[in-house]
Amino acid sequence: MTTREPGQPRSDRSPWNWLLVLPIALPLMTFLFNADEPRLLGFPLFYWLQIAFIAVGVACTTIVYRMTR
């Protein structure tokens, strides 16, 4: 349960929520990763960078959860 002042209406608003925009926007910007080079462990950029965005998503949602609970 969130701690809140009595009488103050409950809300899910928080400046931290803006952090959620990052993992939504990044994977949709194809110009960032639509290329073969540079490769990482044999993976073309297109694949390894998009897989790396998973970590960005996990980090952002975790931070928002911890900072707003």
Place this chain on the structure above:
Amino acid sequence: MNGHTTELVIFTLLFLVVSGMGFVAARWRRPKDIESLHEWGLGGRNFGSWITWFLVGGDLYTAYTFVAVPALVFGAGALGFYALPYTVVVYPLVFLVLARMWSVSHVHGFVTPADFVRARFGSPTLALVIALTGLVATMPYIALQLVGIEAVLKAMGITGHLPIIIAFAILAAYTYQSGLRAPALIAFVKDTLIYIVILAAVIYIPAKLGGWGSIFDAAKAKFDASPNPADGITLTAANQLQYITLAFGSALALFLYPHSLTGVLASKNRGVIKRNMAALPAYSFLLGLIALLGFMAIAAGTKPVIGATGKPDTNTIIPRLFDQMFPDWFTGIAYAAVGIGALVPAAIMSIAAANLFTRNIYREYLNKQATDAQEAKVSKLVSLVVKVGAVLCILLLDPQFSIDLQLIGGVIILQTLPAVALGLYTRWFHRGGLIAGWAAGLAAGMWMLYLIPNPANGKAHFGGSAFALKNLGLDTPMTIYAGFLALAVNLVVSVLATLAFRAAKVAEGEDATSRDDYFADEGDPRVKELDLSAAH
């Protein structure tokens, strides 16, 4: 028999173990009385973080996904990888939305998205529209799970429909008895098997094929040689917009499916949902690796099984790759993982469809005074009917028809977004405006899908979801996801029609929810009230 005996024995054994678990699940976390939808249909609404993670993961990442996504990558390359950004984008996107849905549903005892819409907009008609859309979108999805099992059976050289009928009869029996507890328990086995198989596959197979670099090079060579300009290991100018809108549109649609919401509403508090939004991307990582199996199949020179019609069945690509690469006993485990992977979502989807029928058609129109026990009874029976329907779809119709319907399903479920998702944030829309927008979005979506051909299999209509912008008179080779464009039409019409209805002073429905309902959590007196009423 053929050379697949070991695989078949292991497959059958694991299948039987899981079926046994399905029946025992009725006694797991035993309720005082399973005869209410909160118990049968939502597992007591009391699942913690771990169970929810397995359940929702098992539900969203279906057997069909495991078979179809790598098949798409095998055929088209980079475009098929849209499944990865789709499942990265979806969790931050719904992080706040689902918490609101959980709260308002627990305060008011909602079981389906249509329940919420009915209370929010005071419109049984709008709720019926949402419920029917959900039913139509979910049914072919259940049928597709059978396609997943069939792909595995075909790869083991088993043809004919009897094994599928037996598998679904067992599934129907334990879902009837145990409700949502059955897939929740089986999901542990399903997901564990899938993780083992895929992690083994991405370590073992590249080692045999000369490393990841040569796998991607082999794929590149294949696509460079093919006459199709849209394929390749990166996107082309023509399909970038399709990639973006397909990933984003699919992310918007995912939690509008009634079965996705079922897993969310079964969790015990808002924290469970939010923690899961951070933990579920583990499955996205898995899905990304699974997609790359398509490239491994190219490098390994895997050939799909030739179907009864004489055409190659690309859905058998991954089962064939496993057969080619793994020792027999491990192939058996891999096949079992896909087969069991079909059972979990099929069970949850049939429960969600049954709940929609019971709450928004049976209780609304057929028996307004239905008791909890009557609701549970009807839902259990409908879950059987739904599964018989899915089996009949596969037996009587071309499986291609289910695939087409599922494609359409994704486009039409998106049309419930303004009422269900935006409805959680604003009551600005008029109920009539939402119905008008839904109808317009549906019509636009169907028209676009009708215009899309598929040169690969010679279909003139409903050949995919990539709508060519030149159909709108634009001079460009670009394509866009039809569902995305249909949603835009829906939103514009919803806004305009809302203004028109309001100007004409057509009565607004009554809003049964209040602002505080959207933030209530476990321990809140209003949420507790529901638990007491559900336990009688």
